[in-house]
Amino acid sequence: MNVSGPGPTWESFEELAAAASTCTKCPLAETRTQVVFGVGDPHADLVFVGEGPGAEEDRQGIPFVGRAGQLLTKLIEGIGLRRDGVYICNVVKCRPPGNRDPLPAEISACRPYLEAQLDFLAPRVLVTLGNFATRLLLDTKEGITKLRGREFPFRGHSVLIPTLHPAAVLRNGGNALAQARSDFVLVKRALALHAT
Numbered sequence: 001m002n003v004s005g006p007g008p009t010w011e012s013f014e015e016l017a018a019a020a021s022t023c024t025k026c027p028l029a030e031t032r033t034q035v036v037f038g039v040g041d042p043h044a045d046l047v048f049v050g051e052g053p054g055a056e057e058d059r060q061g062i063p064f065v066g067r068a069g070q071l072l073t074k075l076i077e078g079i080g081l082r083r084d085g086v087y088i089c090n091v092v093k094c095r096p097p098g099n100r101d102p103l104p105a106e107i108s109a110c111r112p113y114l115e116a117q118l119d120f121l122a123p124r125v126l127v128t129l130g131n132f133a134t135r136l137l138l139d140t141k142e143g144i145t146k147l148r149g150r151e152f153p154f155r156g157h158s159v160l161i162p163t164l165h166p167a168a169v170l171r172n173g174g175n176a177l178a179q180a181r182s183d184f185v186l187v188k189r190a191l192a193l194h195a196t
């Protein structure tokens with residue numbers, strides 16, 4: 001497939017990942033250990049988009065491998081799927097220092113990689129984890145607490161389901177965990193409805 005939009009063109013997913021791996025388009029390139037492009041099955045029906053790598057992700061080069069990642073893995077397994085059967089990536093591919101929020105300029109610089117990644121992946125169901133991914137991909141300023149647990153059409157071939165970021169679930173516990181679990185039940189239902 002040849003993905004061409006308003007931005008750069010990449011011939012393959014591998015070429016895209018290789019281009020991202022040496023990116024210096026924003027200052028995060030100076031502080032990262034490595035680019036964290038994404039992990040999982042590029043042919044998966046289900047794709048997750050988080051915010052950006054944390055310390056452990058930056059060290060290992062794999063998204064969602066820290067505490068929040070362990071919860072994400074549990075939520076995935078809780079609906080009868082395996083982590084290696086889905087695809088997981090982030091809005092920004094490099095760690096913001098000290099785990100601060102990514103800046104608008106960093107999100108814009110990284111956006112062509114995410115957009116092209118989603119072009120290649122073309123998942124049936126896309127789950128945005130937290131405010132950053134949800135606001136970017138739904139092009140809204142609305143907050144995650146309003147948007148979570150609902151289905152939005154995405155690019156004609158997908159449904160987008162926003163849910164709470166697993167790090168927020170870890171911070172808030174109780175009700176947040178119940179909400180995340182119920183969002184994942186919706187994800188499971190959407191996968192069954194939109195199966196290939």
Ligand code: URA
Nearest residue numbers: 050051052053063064
């Ligand atoms: N939080 C994220 O948003 N992404 C990761 O990869 C890890 C933690």
